[in-house]
Amino acid sequence: MKENKGIDSFQYMKDYELERIFPVEFRKKMRVYSFHKGDLLFTTGQMLNELYFLVEGKIKIYTLTPEGKSLINRFKRPLGVIGDVEYVKGSPVINSVEAVSDGVMLAATFTDLKVLEANHPPFTRFLLETVAHKFYTESQATSLHMLYPVEVRLASYLLSISSDGEGTLFHQEMRTENLTELAEWVGTSYRHLNRVLKRMNAGDIIERLNGSIKIKDLEKLRHLANGNIYE
Numbered sequence: 001m002k003e004n005k006g007i008d009s010f011q012y013m014k015d016y017e018l019e020r021i022f023p024v025e026f027r028k029k030m031r032v033y034s035f036h037k038g039d040l041l042f043t044t045g046q047m048l049n050e051l052y053f054l055v056e057g058k059i060k061i062y063t064l065t066p067e068g069k070s071l072i073n074r075f076k077r078p079l080g081v082i083g084d085v086e087y088v089k090g091s092p093v094i095n096s097v098e099a100v101s102d103g104v105m106l107a108a109t110f111t112d113l114k115v116l117e118a119n120h121p122p123f124t125r126f127l128l129e130t131v132a133h134k135f136y137t138e139s140q141a142t143s144l145h146m147l148y149p150v151e152v153r154l155a156s157y158l159l160s161i162s163s164d165g166e167g168t169l170f171h172q173e174m175r176t177e178n179l180t181e182l183a184e185w186v187g188t189s190y191r192h193l194n195r196v197l198k199r200m201n202a203g204d205i206i207e208r209l210n211g212s213i214k215i216k217d218l219e220k221l222r223h224l225a226n227g228n229i230y231e
Contacts, residue, residue, distance in 0.1 A: 001041050001105070004034040009106055012055040016079045018106070021126045026116055031107045035099045042082065042097040050107040051087050054080035057103015061095045075100065075160045081130045087113065088131065148226070150196050153186040155225035158206070158215065200224075 009032045013019055022030070031050070035041060041059065042048070054076055061073045073095055076082075086093060087110055108116075116123050148156075183193040197213075200206045205221050207214045215221055 001033045001035040001039060004032050004104070007032045007034065007104060012104070012106060016053070016055060018053065018079075021123050022108075022116070023120060026108075026112070026120075029108065029112050033105045033107060035103055035105070037099050037101050039099040040096065041099055042093050044093055044096050046093040048083045048086045048093060048110070050083065050109050051113055052082040053106040054078050054082065055104050055106055058100040059097050059103070060100050061097050063095050084127060084130050084134065088127070150186055150188045150192060151199075151224060152226055154182075154193070154196055154200075155205075155221050157182070157186060158213070158221060159225050 009030055010027065012032075013022070013027060013030075019027075033052075035057070044064065055078050058075060058077050059080065059082075060075050063073060082097060082105075083093075085091065113123070117127075179193060180190050183190045186193065188196075197206070197208065201208060203220065205215070205217050205224065207216050
């Protein structure tokens, strides 16, 4: 991730209503970073000194198991916030973050934010809402794992990693070699996951194509997910 001074941060701030959070004089202090698909943006244990606002693109947040396998926790689209818990607690990064697509982030230093927090209540309110939403989302994900069958969890996952384009949706995370990892994520065996995929294929919901998965019927998939999504 590299600082990009050629990008106008003010338009992003207007698009995502960040103007209500940051006063005019503070906006000039914010930096703009660009990143590319596949970039490792943050790693577990890293210390941050900036709060980041995802304003373009998509990222995935994951945890590495003791065996070195990655378990995806959730995905974020704009307006995603990275570093809020680390800012409040002064703790290192909990989960690693990787870019799923090219994108842009705005950033403000913790030092500047501490000064702003003491004098600007809208930012404090935004921070409270952001942290509360994060814990609510994690609670929902836990409930999804505990209460719903594999078909629902898989459909929810596919919706989370989808990206619209000309009426079709492709999923790079669904390469065949990653199916074992996916089975662990949705809480089932590799064999049962394949059975579920075959049923979804037979129902014309998905199509397995060249080692990846293509969604054929987005509405059917949404119906199967029952309103759940890992975001």
